[in-house]
Amino acid sequence: MNILIVSDAWHPQVNGVVRTIGTVRRELEAMGQTVEVIGPDRFRTVAMPSYPEIRLAVGARRRLWTMIEAMRPDCIHIATEGPLGFAARAYCLKHGKPFTTAYHTRFPEYLRDRAPIPLALSYAVVRRFHRPSSAVMVATQTIEDALTGRGFANIKRWTRGVDTALFRPRDKGFLDLPRPVSLYVGRVAVEKNLEEFLKLDLPGTKLVVGDGPARAELQRKYPEVQWAGAKHGEDLARHYAAADVFVFPSRTDTFGLVLLEAMASGIPVAAYPVPGPLDVVNGSGAGCLDEDLKRAVETALTIPAEICRDHALGYSWRRSAEQFLSNLRPFGHAELPPP
Template identity: 55%
Template structure:
């Protein structure tokens, strides 16, 4: 097998990029930064370089329109040694089509359970979505997935050559030293993430818990959730970033993660790095991250309220020590090992 040169030119094509706020964007941003620190030549190609239209279900997410020709020029100008296609949207499809036309190898990643998200909004059967995704990913040399359970799930659906690629956390930004006194009744139960139907927020908001629930994030479900739940003990704070977000993580008593569909959950590691224990359902993602932790740093239970109360008793120092074992540097190094050389280059199509 041919190896990449050192340094290598690594092109990452993604439909999820700034100014979107989600786990995929955070992952790719941290990855690109770490790759650059390793001395690699990195180019992230996102929708910001193209004419875009709003996504039908998420108008704040912009999708590239007919990106093929411009993408070909960008590829030729950069001359990558390796191509990684991070998403299955218009840009990802155009990049895969270009690579196949030129006889290039490339890797892909499976970040999001789109079949579940589509099923929650439309009548499209999951089997059709998975069939399309399977064809898309099988054209690549390998599909990177965040957890063992997700790899097992995809293999059961006919996906071959899955590659385990875990995630990291910025332990300098997210740390217990950023805790502040918040003006809310304790205990404080925090949730951070996109306010959308697939995040299963009512499972948290409907709980009868003492103290205060803090909701950080924005999204299409926010107006309806605020109308139903907002009050002195349930506070919607909107989107927060950087040190402001890190302070909320460190100042909460428990981080509650109600999603059943996330493929990983970066916010789980960010909470733990902040010294905040986690309560979640025993599903893929949180179970992969903390299910086997000794000593425990979270509680997984189908009774999310019981999990949240039990998590109050966990040692915050244990949470921090657990998170410190997950670095973005090791994440980037593993990503590099999974990349494949594109092997050949040809002229961009007219």
């Protein structure tokens, strides 16, 4: 089957959405499917206000429609509520094509952190975007419950996975830093609530792996923190495994792939009891969720690495790809294979 994914988040961006789509694409291709991803890299772009690392396609509607016609997909999945997402949605509605969408990012909360936009208004826009979707794919029960409470319908589960061969326990000697090492991995941006971690009075070393629009300001404000920048592949995996606790201060993530990567590396998680951690960590024994983040760190440091690793082994990218495939809605001339 020929599957088209349209996403405003795609390479060279580095984030959970890009990694999810890229990994699921590889799994689907290994299962015999044909998958094409259309992202902003194919169009003229402008920098997203307040977030120059993210490029948004401009004037892409006509060209995107032409590309869709040329690809002749059997089904279309719209991953993001951005310019390309709206253009693909308009194509499907005009031509009577069913499509699916995903709720990767809590955009209303992100906007609220950057501008005085009421949640009711931004949720109304996002709800309208997803309303015609045959399936709104979400990663967790907590997000499903939250969206249902805000009037969303046609919600289907699409879980996440982790590469347990890459992210695994390793020698901690890779980092020659005072112990314990409290690690954060992810975007350095206001919506990640990173400063709540940086200002904690913790022994040892705070280490930040990642980059983003807030890095320069936070690095000036917290010079005692180790700022490693963005890491990938084996280098990223070694940083995970060499830490002692993974600190996740975000309150706006829908899942948090980094949680699984940390636990697969044998690293316990300290986080707030919010969507994402509540679904991925809560009740597993592999971390501590507490409104007092310092107390969560102190408790997490007592958790054995084996518990964290065993919990992460339950998450599979193949299962994620099978769920995604079963949620798709073909145009009518194709049939979905059984999961």
